Amino acid sequence: MMLITRKVEFSASHTCWNPALDRAANEAVYGAEANPNGHGHNYRLEVTLQGEPDPVTGMIIDLKQVKQVLEEAIVQPMDHRHLNHEVPPFDKVVPTAENLAVEIWRRLEPLFEATQGRLKLIRLYETDDLYVEYEGR
Amino acid sequence: MMLITRKVEFSASHTCWNPALDRAANEAVYGAEANPNGHGHNYRLEVTLQGEPDPVTGMIIDLKQVKQVLEEAIVQPMDHRHLNHEVPPFDKVVPTAENLAVEIWRRLEPLFEATQGRLKLIRLYETDDLYVEYEGR
Amino acid sequence: MMLITRKVEFSASHTCWNPALDRAANEAVYGAEANPNGHGHNYRLEVTLQGEPDPVTGMIIDLKQVKQVLEEAIVQPMDHRHLNHEVPPFDKVVPTAENLAVEIWRRLEPLFEATQGRLKLIRLYETDDLYVEYEGR
Amino acid sequence: MMLITRKVEFSASHTCWNPALDRAANEAVYGAEANPNGHGHNYRLEVTLQGEPDPVTGMIIDLKQVKQVLEEAIVQPMDHRHLNHEVPPFDKVVPTAENLAVEIWRRLEPLFEATQGRLKLIRLYETDDLYVEYEGR
């Protein structure tokens, strides 16, 4: 069993605000993250795939394919975007790092299902000092 | 002559859009940065001061003072903000990295004038792969 | 199941010296780390909490609370300190990276017990090239 | 149970080319990595050992010993080498990151068997954005 991890980055804005809560509650929960104008991050995403190296190629998965999947499924729709306004379901779901990780998992898992590399873990850095990890369970 | 440099970070959103240009021109000039909803970065700012170490303290300047100046003049007004909507003059000036560096210089220079450390250089990272440097001249 | 990790740093001195051993044995075991005057590191601590994102807030735990706990329980008592002289139990216990990780775990675990985020792992970097990980078991 | 991890680096060349495949197949599988002249990387290796801190020393394992093992078994034979031409079995095995990780594990595991620290994991970075992890199973 072996793991391979590829990093990508995207720059996006978000507002942490739950419309089911009033302003005071939002500010109590999210602090400065609740600013309705949004603020932004250079998100760094590490995607880890698990598999067996192919005896012929010595690779778990074609990395050109991994790069293309991450580009099309994550970077193009999220880079230089305001998550709440332009990236569903974040018009309805609060784009905390946790919820963003869940959505990235939801998008990536089926795309790797037919490949030799099964999606094992995603690690999402909001800043250098804060990251979440999700294994889809 | 000696230089001392302190780093701080702030997370903000910006839109690169010049109202004097039409949509096509803005998109040609700024590409994805022109998204009117804004996108964001973890800006990293390095502030370099020049001076002579004081013969008694061995320090150019009190670093507690530097930290407080950067916190009050830059981090508090800019962190978790949308620059175009909340941080003048970026309601009127396009918040490119270059213009943001000029504004940071304009705010910091007078605050260090009366200290032993004269503002020498600011270096502003928009991402790990792109930064501007400005010396105020 | 999701993990969230917050990093903090503190600068401290330590001496690796076991009083039950003589000088030659201490120097054989700890090498340069046995210098009785102490030497220092910028320790980097990553604290990982495990939990389920709250359906209302989308967060495992209030990060402002995490920050405050780490500040009060670890950074304030350890930053700018000589561990052997000022931070019990390191007057009696050799402050190797391993033992320091155990002590950090012992201090943090009860503080997170009543929260949504259970302490899962701590990772302590002594330098960029050396770190220990501890899961409390 | 505790883990301790030590990083080392080595600079090497490799060519990803399987002689059982023709040129077109090699280029389809490995892309630019198939260049027969080779290209190179600053490989970064993290070696993780698992053990119990010794009650007397407070250490899982003597780090001077770890450093020497990594130097003799990995850095000296691989640093400043072309893996395909100078480091067996890569005259016969394609030196993908995955296969290189397997070989590093094969070399290191017996060397730590008689120590307090059992080899737990190796993580091998080919670039900052790509790494593999292997646990020997």
Place this chain on the structure above:
Amino acid sequence: MMLITRKVEFSASHTCWNPALDRAANEAVYGAEANPNGHGHNYRLEVTLQGEPDPVTGMIIDLKQVKQVLEEAIVQPMDHRHLNHEVPPFDKVVPTAENLAVEIWRRLEPLFEATQGRLKLIRLYETDDLYVEYEGR
């Protein structure tokens, strides 16, 4: 006056060997770098341009243009290549970091001459611990 810096990376092999010197002299001068099979690095290149922000765009230079120039003039011809065998003039010139910086300057300077951003400095990292800087004079 303002500076803007863009980073790119490329992975390449090189051999430091001067055919005008015999084997003993080459090994004395270059040490392990003289290995005739070559070894490799993840080269990191920072390209600094100097200019005045345009009063309309707020930018020194169109960064999409910078990216394209660096891609075409440096990354495409050098990435995944063995410098001595595939990248002139390194069939005749020893590809030390110093000589590689000179060649990169020679390629880039004319490409930026007609733009608003004049080439000011290149910084080339061979490893994290070693870099050269060149200003073309």
Place this chain on the structure above:
Amino acid sequence: MMLITRKVEFSASHTCWNPALDRAANEAVYGAEANPNGHGHNYRLEVTLQGEPDPVTGMIIDLKQVKQVLEEAIVQPMDHRHLNHEVPPFDKVVPTAENLAVEIWRRLEPLFEATQGRLKLIRLYETDDLYVEYEGR
């Protein structure tokens, strides 16, 4: 004209305390750095040499020689030491980052005088967020 820079690291303790000042004055000036037991840092030192690449070797200076000079003049006497107690003149001079940079310059400059690479600049990081630069003038 070209610059080449080599990084080294050392871990040391220091206390910022001027015996000419009383306790209250020391604490006002140095804050937590005044702790008489000392605290420590992983100091990171970048040493920049200026010169012309030799037409035969393509190198400003033999890097093996640079490495040896830095090892003997800086790392061996300062690594794993308490600067105030073990590294003159810091028994008499307050080991601020500024004064440490001056002392490192004073030790290194004559050692490079007879070489092709003249000492141009030293940059000393006390932490990732704070560094001083000194050019010896």
